[in-house]
Amino acid sequence: MTRPERPPHAPVPTPDPAPDFRRIRTAAQVIIAFAVVLFLLVQARFMLISLATAIILFSLTADAINSIARVRIGPAGIPNWLASIVALALISTVLLSLSAVILSQANTVLSTTLAYTDRAPEAIAATVAWLGPDAETAVRNAVATFDVAGWLRTLAGQAGSLMQGAVLVILFVGFLFAERVWFDTKLESLLGDATQAAKAGRIISSIIHRVNYYLLVKTAVSAITGLMVYGVARAFGLDLAGPLGILTFVLNYIPAIGSIIATVLVALVAFVQLADGPLTLAIFAITGAIQFLNGNIIDPMLMGRALRVSSFGIMISLAFWGAVWGIPGMFLAVPIMVGIMIVCSHVPGLRSVAVLLSREGLPESESDLDRRR
Template sequence: MSKDSNKMSGFLDEVESHARLRTVALIIIAFAVVLFLLVQARFLLISLAVAIILFSLTSDVIRLIARQRIGRLGVPNWLASVAALLLISTALLLLSSILLAQLNTVLSTTLSYAERAPSAVASLFAWMGEDVERAVLNSLNSVELSSYVRTVAGQAGNLMQGTVLVILFVGFLFAERIWFSTKMSNFFGDEAQAERANKIITSIIHRVNYYLLVKTAVSVITGVMVYAVASFFGIELALSLGILTFILNYIPNIGSIVATGMVALVGFVETGEPTSTALLFLITGLIQFVNGNVIDPLLMGRALRLSSFGIILSLAFWGAVWGVPGMFLSVPIMVMMLVICSHVPGLRKVAVLLSREGLPEDERELDRFNDEIEDRKAL
């Protein structure tokens, strides 16, 4: 009997081990398939992600328009949605045109500075000796700057196509929003589960919206300050640098570093004066440090309790999968993952790792947060 039981126990252990191996293999295969689809369909998925964010940002605007009354007549929901879609379309097309114009200005100016940029940068290493300066100059001269500029210009040309696709996606989302609550109820088949799912979605939308609003305000302030400093130093591309600083500040951590280095490099190429360039670099770096490490966290408060290391990992992953657009979307995607994992029991530990203090949102906090949102809507 003991031998049979030992054989049976060993057989069960072997079956369980094989089941675990199959589960791990299936997870790896599923991750590889999802990763492949994310890369292959990135243009559509990036446009859809941007459309969802814009839709969530304007949902409150639609409700505000729908509450307006003209005499005894109210504004129909469909008319409010059409008005919001027209506003979004106009704003997106205008912003895309401005961005493309500024990128063309920077790229054309970069090509005009391409010949003297290597010698200007190499002169920064003159204090290390002529051999080092000559080696740096030879290295920079071997870089095909014009090919990189053409690549960036080609990618920028897709911006207008993406803008049109985003507008189409937003239009379809507006058309579907009327039936969203009904679909959720029918999908779960339980009013309590549907209400809980709606609360989770509302929490994601408002946290992402709050992050974007605060980030936009801080980025605008930073861009204006950089423009003022660059103008004071007589930089020809001051306006373009201010606009690009505003855009790059949406990329967490890395964006501010790239923007600061870009301002200093353009300043040195234009002026060729190490002292003024160093002063420009220090002032711009101080602006980025104060706005990014003091004002930004102060305004964010407890609304976004994200792990700094998690943000870096999210930035690296989505940057590798979707390129520069993925870097812009890395934090909103991480906010969504944090909220969802906080309320799925099996993924609660993932939320602990993604949160800053290891204290993700619980059910009571979710209810309190939604109550505050409902109170604000009622005002």
């Protein structure tokens, strides 16, 4: 059977350009939306960092408030408003006290380090003395060009905004407590379906559970690490033993990078103060062993499968949020990543993102939610 021939002057059919145009338009809209969101994240960083911190603190204390409200005093329990006020007062006290301690320790580190600034070039140049006087002079001149004092004053200025952030976090937490009673009702009205609202509530509860567990384990391990580093610094007679222990505790909330920075910081302080290479190497080795033991053995053992996020994904999250929000963004990177992974695992179109972010490629499923009900 022969195929019918096309008339000689018939028009040649052309493909419809509409699908390609729609794909290009969609890609352009996604890029523009991402750019706008990124711009807003950078411009409103102080407000958004405070809000994210407030949400984490609120999630940490929500269960405690419910437990306080269930305490029986006479025929009735403690009113919700009273439990919220008590929790807000405790959070305010802890935040303001912690901010004051960090600021005082930052000032101590600043003043002491500035006193050592003049000695640092000589101590660093002494390490290359074996290469000859020319190499020693070159290293001394190179180190002297670094404006360490200016960097330290800049960091101190950034630390000065910590108290303002603490006050803003307290205000946000107070508003969240005031809205807590109506959250379920608002969620159901927003979604318009009780089943969907219940599912969304379970997803939020799962995020809160896993972030809370991560923060509690991280706090315990960081506190132990800080105390051990403090003991090592005191044993070797370092002037900044207390600030080094506190900074180690704080920096250990930054996965992987924080422990490295804390270890190098201890070694630098020891080298500048003691000017003894072998002794500094011993302090560096002991501090590194403490960080390795607590960070790579005890921490994963306690964390178990509660986090289940990819190590590479954590590094990507650290890089992104560190670039957008600076050091505070690195502290919030893991909780934000956990929330994104859980949400994406329950959205069919975004499940591939959850697979990439999860450790074993097995993001949270409906059965995981049911077990936490």
